[in-house]
Ligand SMILES: Nc1ncnc2c1ncn2[C@@H]1O[C@H](COP(=O)(O)OP(=O)(O)OP(=O)(O)O)[C@@H](O)[C@H]1O
Ligand SMILES: Nc1ncnc2c1ncn2[C@@H]1O[C@H](COP(=O)(O)OP(=O)(O)OP(=O)(O)O)[C@@H](O)[C@H]1O
């Protein structure tokens with residue numbers, strides 16, 4: 185479903201070049217969960233952003249469901265981001281003046297789902313992440329872990345074929361985190377799920393663990409240091 | 411150093427009242443590290459915000475170094491926040507258009523530290539969190555874990571007697587996290603450090619672990635589930 189070929193993403197900073205992603209080849213299957221682990225600053229978020237068409241690669245290609253993202257015009261890319269990819273940002277990125285249920289319903293609004301159906305699906309998603317009782321709270325009336333769970337529910341709103349989750353349980357206690365692991369495992373049965381995580385427990389549940397260090401995949405597949 | 415008496419913080423939401431903190435009595439010593447653990451939404455951040463004078467309690471009192479925060483006029487409270495308390499926010503709250511080193515130096519600028527001394531101390535603090543090589547990056551040129559480490563360095567800028575850290579390693583891999591644990595342990599030798607954490611490893615290093623559930627401290631002191 186997702187094919188990366190010689191993928192690079194580099195930033196210029198003064199006279200320096202930082203290769204956040206430095207030559208990655210990778211094939212991700214249509215179903216199942218892949219975990220990406222690696223030190224802080226090793227390129228994990230950058231890689232997810234490029235796969236999810238949030239960032240353009242410096243070199244190399246990203247193909248999703250047979251289409252090369254580099255060839256898709258800007259307008260169509262917006263629809264791709266909305267309907268093919270569900271993204272859980274590391275910094276949540278919730279809309280401040282919308283309630284939790286409105287934040288979760290928003291992707292469905294863009295996709296033309298009728299108002300009543302949007303509201304009931306959004307509420308059901310919040311129940312799934314154990315936040316039904318916070319549906320009418322705005323982001324500044326939620327705790328850090330509650331905001332993270334709203335962000336997870338929103339990423340699942342359009343039932344996208346690809347879910348990219350960046351550190352989805354970093355702000356959760358182990359019991360609440362386990363609820364999210366089980367949810368991600370369940371949805372990975374029918375679609376591609378890629379999680380960046382420092383949680384060894386979540387990495388163990390993945391079908392495959394990729395180790396990123398200085399922008400490159402290492403084959404330290406056996407050492408589970410997350 | 412810090413004394414809480416019958417402390418409550420409640421929010422009104424429509425017809426509902428949410429008691430984020432529901433009657434807490436607590437004494438914190440002048441030195442040492444205290445960890446607060448508890449489920450997502452249990453009141454940990456709210457408690458830290460009230461101790462750090464970022465939020466006013468609904469009822470009860472907070473005394474720091476013998477002074478009742480409720481009696482301190484607004485203008486003086488700003489100096490208290492700057493010089494007595496170093497705060498690591500769960501959502502980092504870095505100033506977007508300042509570089510990492512400028513963000514770390516900012517609290518010292520308000521306290522009248524000379525420019526050259528500010529710059530060298532800020533740089534040294536960034537080295538301590540292993541980010542010397544990212545000093546000139548703005549927040550949007552940093553990874554999640556790098557932003558978190560800048561926020562930790564900034565909280566230590568004025569060498570405050572009280573350090574309050576809200577989930578300081580939630581976005582860090584275990585190796586980078588360990589660096590921060592050691593740093594917090596070292597600074598806790600000479601001042602009060604309170605950390606909210608879901609990391610069992612960090613909670614084990616604390617002199618005392620407090621368990622918060624639905625805004626109340628429970629005496630499950632021996633069960634280290636973080
Ligand atoms: N302004 C507000 N209005 C209403 N409820 C609020 C407000 N701010 C926070 N809350 C609620 O208060 C409760 C405690 O929030 P707090 O941020 O202290 O939790 P926490 O223990 O830090 O959780 P986490 O581990 O998820 O960060 C939450 O359930 C939250 O929804
Ligand atoms: N706009 C930019 N300009 C320069 N460097 C950048 C920029 N954005 C990111 N970087 C650098 O690229 C590297 C990779 O960042 P990335 O966010 O992918 O790391 P990460 O593996 O997600 O780390 P973390 O676990 O801390 O979230 C970092 O060292 C970061 O400083």
Ligand SMILES: [Mg+2]
Nearest residue numbers: 229274553554
């Ligand atoms: Mg990241």
Ligand SMILES: [Mg+2]
Nearest residue numbers: 327328455500
């Ligand atoms: Mg919190």
